[in-house]
Amino acid sequence: MNHVAHTPPPGAKLLIVIPTLDYGGAEVHTTHQINYWVQQGFTPYLLVLNQIKALQDVLLLPAQYRTELNWPYSSIQTLSIIFIRNAVKQISSHINKNKITHVMAHLPIAHYLLRWVKLKHRLLRQQPFTLINYHHSLEYEHSPMNTLGKRLFNRFNSLLAHLADDVSVCVSRAVFNNINNHFFLKNPHIIYNALPYNPMSNHEALQYCRQNNIATAPYTILLPGRLHPVKGHVFFVSVFAAVARRLNWTPQDVQVIIAGGGENEPAIKQQIEQHALQHFFSFTGTIPQTLLLSFMRLANLTIVPSLSEGMPVVAIEALMQQVLILCSDAGGLPEVITDGINGFVFPTLNAEICAQKLIYLYQNRNQQLINPQTLLNDFNARFSLQAHMQKLNQLLA
Numbered sequence: 001m002n003h004v005a006h007t008p009p010p011g012a013k014l015l016i017v018i019p020t021l022d023y024g025g026a027e028v029h030t031t032h033q034i035n036y037w038v039q040q041g042f043t044p045y046l047l048v049l050n051q052i053k054a055l056q057d058v059l060l061l062p063a064q065y066r067t068e069l070n071w072p073y074s075s076i077q078t079l080s081i082i083f084i085r086n087a088v089k090q091i092s093s094h095i096n097k098n099k100i101t102h103v104m105a106h107l108p109i110a111h112y113l114l115r116w117v118k119l120k121h122r123l124l125r126q127q128p129f130t131l132i133n134y135h136h137s138l139e140y141e142h143s144p145m146n147t148l149g150k151r152l153f154n155r156f157n158s159l160l161a162h163l164a165d166d167v168s169v170c171v172s173r174a175v176f177n178n179i180n181n182h183f184f185l186k187n188p189h190i191i192y193n194a195l196p197y198n199p200m201s202n203h204e205a206l207q208y209c210r211q212n213n214i215a216t217a218p219y220t221i222l223l224p225g226r227l228h229p230v231k232g233h234v235f236f237v238s239v240f241a242a243v244a245r246r247l248n249w250t251p252q253d254v255q256v257i258i259a260g261g262g263e264n265e266p267a268i269k270q271q272i273e274q275h276a277l278q279h280f281f282s283f284t285g286t287i288p289q290t291l292l293l294s295f296m297r298l299a300n301l302t303i304v305p306s307l308s309e310g311m312p313v314v315a316i317e318a319l320m321q322q323v324l325i326l327c328s329d330a331g332g333l334p335e336v337i338t339d340g341i342n343g344f345v346f347p348t349l350n351a352e353i354c355a356q357k358l359i360y361l362y363q364n365r366n367q368q369l370i371n372p373q374t375l376l377n378d379f380n381a382r383f384s385l386q387a388h389m390q391k392l393n394q395l396l397a
Contacts, residue, residue: 006389007042008396013099014044015129017091017114018106019074021048021055023260023286024226025313026106026136028055029171029193035060036196036389045098047091049110050074054286067094076108076143081153088116096127102396106134111165112157118164132167132395135185137310138178138331142230145182158184167395171311172332189395192335193311194388195320197379198293205294214282217255219365222299224292224314227262232305232328232349234264234271239305239354241275247359251279254362259295261286296321301361306330307348318343319379322372326357342370342378 008014016034021027037044038060046061049071059066071087073080091113095103105114111133118131145151165186170176171193179185209216221240225231240256243249258268258281265283272281284295296302302318302325309331316336318325325343327333337343344361346354361369 006040008393012101014102015100016044016104017047017110020050022053031055091117100129102130104132115160115164130166134169135175136171138308140178140182141308172335174332175310191391194383194385196385200293200297202298205298215255219254220299221256222295222302223258225260227260227264229264230308232307233268236305237271239351243355243358256281259284259292296323309333316383319375322375
């Protein structure tokens with residue numbers, strides 16, 4: 001394989017702009033991309049609008065290539081739209097100083113800022129660069145155009161995209177459809193998220209459970225990822241309560257481990273208490289990614305009951321770890337998991353069918369419903385990081 005396939009073309013100087021580097025799908029994926037390039041001998045620049053935060057320890061990028069602006073905003077809101085002057089000035093200075101040729105901006109607020117920077121450089125004949133805007137989520141599902149102010153800003157921002165964008169990357173067909181129906185996408189490409197192959201055992205998770213008094217059972221269910229309302233944890237607690245009553249489960253039969261942290265933890269715990277399920281559920285809080293993968297290997301079933309998903313990293317991780325998954329059909333999930341082929345799928349928020357699938361999987365827990373090698377083959381064919389990075393490097397070329 002030639003050099004260009006592994007890295008951007010000779011002479012390319014890439015700046016990656018992202019609001020923060022905390023645990024989240026877009027942030028983890030960006031870290032994988034950066035680490036791959038560094039391992040291949042290409043060093044991009046990284047500019048974080050806010051702070052690097054949780055992913056600092058896993059980032060292989062040398063410190064001199066990292067910049068934190070400590071800008072107080074990490075999403076589109078009234079103040080972040082208005083008070084952009086200093087941020088635009090700092091980003092522009094960074095691009096000029098390092099003679100950046102390509103900028104890859106992740107998430108909407110970074111897109112918006114870089115459009116202004118691009119127009120500034122064009123007007124003042126400063127360092128020219130190619131702007132690649134990376135779209136990770138179902139933006140208009142999360143923030144619908146339900147006010148006049150939102151609609152006016154969206155129209156204005158779309159005009160900026162016409163003037164400034166060069167390439168648009170969407171992480172799934174679902175993300176492309178969601179954004180393309182409301183916004184101008186320049187030269188769009190769909191490139192699925194990918195992961196470095198990292199097979200784990202259950203040893204690390206078992207040790208963590210022993211040290212933190214987390215119960216396991218003959219049948220253990222894992223709900224992985226960030227605790228956010230759109231991830232569907234509250235919905236699943238209600239489904240679990242109905243199934244537990246129907247099958248007369250006890251905590252000695254089944255345990256559920258919620259692996260992750262986030263703002264929705266109080267609401268999830270409240271739902272658990274309302275159903276008197278405290279002895280069935282355990283919380284790990286925010287944990288390292290390798291430990292999360294180990295928990296997948298520990299569990300009999302990984303469940304992703306999301307209400308909305310752009311391109312679900314946890315579903316790809318389940319394929320990589322060769323574990324059984326039950327998920328909703330929200331957003332990009334059906335682009336990863338096909339019912340009965342490499343996992344099991346239920347219609348989003350359909351408690352009856354979710355319960356039916358959960359009962360089926362439990363009652364057939366001693367059968368091999370899907371060959372684990374099928375899952376690994378699917379991961380290697382569609383979601384390997386090397387193939388993903390080749391596509392990305394072609395865009396930079």
